[in-house]
Amino acid sequence: METSRRPDHEPAAPSPGGSPQAPAQPLLAGRTALVTGAASGIGRACAQALAAAGAHVHVVDRSGEAAKRLAEEIGGTAWVVDLSDPAVVDTLPADADVVVNNAGIQHVAPVHAFPPDRFALIQRVMVETPFRILRRTLPGMYERGWGRVVNISSVHGLRASPYKSAYVTAKHALEGLSKVVALEAAEYGVTSNCVSPGYVRTPLVENQIADQARTHGISEADVVGRVMLERSAIKRLIEPADVAEAVVWLCGPRTGHITGTSLSMDGGWTAN
Numbered sequence: 001m002e003t004s005r006r007p008d009h010e011p012a013a014p015s016p017g018g019s020p021q022a023p024a025q026p027l028l029a030g031r032t033a034l035v036t037g038a039a040s041g042i043g044r045a046c047a048q049a050l051a052a053a054g055a056h057v058h059v060v061d062r063s064g065e066a067a068k069r070l071a072e073e074i075g076g077t078a079w080v081v082d083l084s085d086p087a088v089v090d091t092l093p094a095d096a097d098v099v100v101n102n103a104g105i106q107h108v109a110p111v112h113a114f115p116p117d118r119f120a121l122i123q124r125v126m127v128e129t130p131f132r133i134l135r136r137t138l139p140g141m142y143e144r145g146w147g148r149v150v151n152i153s154s155v156h157g158l159r160a161s162p163y164k165s166a167y168v169t170a171k172h173a174l175e176g177l178s179k180v181v182a183l184e185a186a187e188y189g190v191t192s193n194c195v196s197p198g199y200v201r202t203p204l205v206e207n208q209i210a211d212q213a214r215t216h217g218i219s220e221a222d223v224v225g226r227v228m229l230e231r232s233a234i235k236r237l238i239e240p241a242d243v244a245e246a247v248v249w250l251c252g253p254r255t256g257h258i259t260g261t262s263l264s265m266d267g268g269w270t271a272n
Contacts, residue, residue: 026054027252034058034096034137036083036129037103039066041202042152045240046100048074049248058093060103083125089132096137097144098251101130101174102152106204108163119166126170127177134181138190147190148251151178152243155198155266171196175262182260191259195246198266199228201237233268 033050037043039061047057051074061067064080071078081088083103104126107118130151141147156164157171174194181192199205205228212223229235246263249255264270 029054031055031097033098035100036060039063042240042243043102045244046247049244083129094136098148100150111165122166127173141190142188145189149192150247151194153194153196155269179260194262196262196264197238231269
């Protein structure tokens with residue numbers, strides 16, 4: 001049963017003729033959020049959206065200058081760390097009400113040629129680090145009776161593609177971790193969900209578009225439509241801000257019963 005301390009329901013509107021309501025506070029006023037991989041792409045959009053919703057955001061990224069600039073822009077706090085080192089998690093704040101596990105890396109190669117050290121690195125950053133962050137932050141959420149865990153998964157957490165064994169494995173594992181946390185945390189008023197987008201217009205993807213256009217001798221538009229979005233019904237890239245809005249929505253007052261699920265934002269990819 002959820003605790004009475006979790007403010008999932010907005011105050012009732014005053015009766016006709018009653019005194020006017022006070023101006024509504026921002027959705028996450030007084031809350032603290034921690035976002036990994038927050039200096040660019042989806043992480044940056046999430047940090048900006050959570051800050052706009054009233055949260056104080058811990059901007060976690062290894063890109064120091066970008067993290068510091070963003071933290072200054074949104075009134076947050078920058079944490080310049082390399083999440084491939086498991087020990088650094090213990091240097092991050094443990095009092096987050098909202099955790100967005102977003103940091104990730106990619107490597108493309110067939111399984112028989114995939115470098116084992118690269119495979120291990122991807123699991124460390126994208127599976128072990130989220131586990132360690134949640135192990136550190138969940139006790140505080142439990143004590144306060146409220147928390148939101150949003151794991152940025154991928155369509156590749158639900159489907160596979162060739163040559164991405166480490167990334168697909170990591171995203172499937174993150175989906176599983178998210179579900180376990182949902183089951184354990186429910187009685188404390190804490191939800192845990194994944195947001196699983198298809199291809200998002202990030203610097204990483206933009207670079208992939210240019211590389212594939214050169215490799216295949218086709219236009220960048222054809223790379224997007226014929227290669228990246230071949231299995232998607234909607235033939236355009238997702239914007240980071242759209243993913244961020246979904247993250248903020250999952251932190252809102254009407255989503256307390258949404259937990260243990262994966263919100264697909266894949267343009268119909270998984271409908272196939």
